[in-house]
Amino acid sequence: MPSTQTRRKRRLGQFLLSLREAAGMNHERIAGLLRKSQATISKIENGYSLCNFSELGAMLAFYGATDEQAAEAQAMWDDARQDSKRVEHSSSSPPKYRAYIRAEADADNVRSLATEVVPGLLQTPNYAAAVHTAAHRFVDDTISFRAVETKRARQKRLSGTGPLRLHALIDESVLRRLVGGPEIMAEQLRHLVDMAAQENVTVQVIPFELGAYGTSSGAVTIVGFSEEDDPDAVYLEYPGGGEWVENDRDVQAFGAMFADVADASLPPAASIDWTRSRAEELEAR
Numbered sequence: 001m002p003s004t005q006t007r008r009k010r011r012l013g014q015f016l017l018s019l020r021e022a023a024g025m026n027h028e029r030i031a032g033l034l035r036k037s038q039a040t041i042s043k044i045e046n047g048y049s050l051c052n053f054s055e056l057g058a059m060l061a062f063y064g065a066t067d068e069q070a071a072e073a074q075a076m077w078d079d080a081r082q083d084s085k086r087v088e089h090s091s092s093s094p095p096k097y098r099a100y101i102r103a104e105a106d107a108d109n110v111r112s113l114a115t116e117v118v119p120g121l122l123q124t125p126n127y128a129a130a131v132h133t134a135a136h137r138f139v140d141d142t143i144s145f146r147a148v149e150t151k152r153a154r155q156k157r158l159s160g161t162g163p164l165r166l167h168a169l170i171d172e173s174v175l176r177r178l179v180g181g182p183e184i185m186a187e188q189l190r191h192l193v194d195m196a197a198q199e200n201v202t203v204q205v206i207p208f209e210l211g212a213y214g215t216s217s218g219a220v221t222i223v224g225f226s227e228e229d230d231p232d233a234v235y236l237e238y239p240g241g242g243e244w245v246e247n248d249r250d251v252q253a254f255g256a257m258f259a260d261v262a263d264a265s266l267p268p269a270a271s272i273d274w275t276r277s278r279a280e281e282l283e284a285r
Contacts, residue, residue, distance in 0.1 A: 006246045007225075007233050008099065010047025012076040017045040019063040019073075033062055050080050075102075096242050100221075100235045104154060108226035109165040111258050115219050117179070118188060119168050120151045121158060122195055122203070127188040130180030158201060167202045169261055175205065175278055182282040189279035196272050204265040205274050213261050222254055 020030060027038040034041070034055060043049035051059070056077050060070045079099040104110060112119040117131055128148045157164040170192075178185050196203040206213060214220070221235045234245040234254045245251060266274060 005047045006080065006244075007047075007103075007230060008076065008080040009050050010230075012050070012073065012080050013045040013047045015073055015076060016059055016063075019060070019065055019069065020045075023063040025062065030059065030062060034058060050077070053077065096235075096244060099244070100223075100242065101150070101154065103223050103233065103235075104164075105157065106225065107164060107223045109167070109224040111222040111224070111255075112166065112168045113214060113220040113258060113261060114168060114170045114174055116171075116174065118170065118174060118192070119166075119221075121155055121164075121166055122168060122192060122201075123151055124184075124188050124191045125152060126184045127179055130184055134179075158195070158198065163198075163200045165200045167204075167262070169204050169206055169258070169265055171206045172208050175275060178282075182285050186279045186282035189275050189282070193272055193276050193279070196268065196275075202268050203271055203275070204262060204268055205271040206261060206265045210261075210264050213264065214257050220254060220258070222251075222258060 027041050031038045031041050036055075040049065044051050056073060060073055065073065078095065079102060110121070112121070117123075118127060120128070123131070125148055128151050132148060158166060175189065175192075179188070192203055195201045219237045221237070222232055223235065224232045231246075231248065232251050232255065234251050236243045236245060245254065265271070
């Protein structure tokens with residue numbers, strides 16, 4: 001693997017570091033057991049290198065990891081190794097999408113730029129079902145149902161104690177498209193109005209008048225974490241899969257782009273009024 005530090009490799013490395021220290025082993029000892037250099041062990045624990053699966057198993061055994069700890073470490077390893085460039089179809093549960101779901105569950109905040117559909121965290125069940133029905137070439141009915149249920153589970157992060165903070169910028173075209181028909185779309189718009197009333201949820205409409213904006217190439221999701229040593233990461237979704245961007249410079253560029261688009265979009269209050277008015281238009285049909 002390239003010697004590039006990523007959030008997922010660092011999380012695994014920190015987890016292995018905690019197990020090593022709990023086992024009372026130093027770098028020299030584990031390096032000797034694995035026939036590796038101490039520098040290699042340091043790179044693994046700092047998130048710059050990823051061990052292979054057999055080395056992971058050996059470390060877990062040397063550290064006396066419990067079954068639960070081993071399962072958690074193996075899940076982290078699966079996340080960290082996802083660097084394939086091929087398109088991953090939804091019907092096969094793309095590993096990078098599963099990694100995104102895990103990241104979202106750990107996140108403190110999410111910034112979403114939606115250019116095609118309403119962000120998953122804000123979709124109603126009927127809207128989500130209509131979106132997945134349209135993707136029938138990629139998913140069957142069973143997988144579509146599970147995907148809708150997964151979204152409903154994810155949405156629980158927006159309520160309760162310490163809720164996820166969500167800032168969604170939604171293109172006007174998304175809110176004008178009749179996904180599922182006028183009734184389902186009106187229900188979705190009303191839901192956006194209700195969700196935007198929560199302190200932890202901000203919704204802004206990107207008006208047609210703005211013209212070109214951002215990358216003009218699709219949806220962007222920026223995932224932020226509360227820990228200072230866990231930097232933001234960007235997830236770029238495309239048909240059938242997605243790609244992570246974790247290079248500091250690129251992540252900062254996406255963050256600045258999001259801020260630019262937010263500044264140029266309708267303010268939150270005006271966005272709520274616009275969305276409510278659009279719902280009323282559909283309900284009057």
